[in-house]
Amino acid sequence: MSDTLLRKLEITREKMIQSGLEKGFLNDETIRLSEKLDQLLNLYQFHTTNDVNDYDKLD
Template sequence: MTNEDLFVQIENLRIKMVRVGLSKGFTSVETVSLSERLDKLINLQMGLLTKISA
């Protein structure tokens, strides 16, 4: 998986999370689950960027 692939996935998931948050509430189980998935993708991306810059 490339950094660009991750960027696209992160952006799509972020948009989905915001939409779900606006419709179901930002503390709903679904919104929180999407947020946790988003955190994992961002951490993965940061790991890749750290390896690239090292």
């Protein structure tokens, strides 16, 4: 798993929380960051699921 992807997840989450607190949870920027975080989480899940499946094939 890429440390870069994990770092992007952390940074985006922090930005989303900060935006939500400062501008509101229905603010366009907050929603955009939330959608970006969703995409990154989906990518992370895809990679971790495939990594697990690759280990299963080793048996």
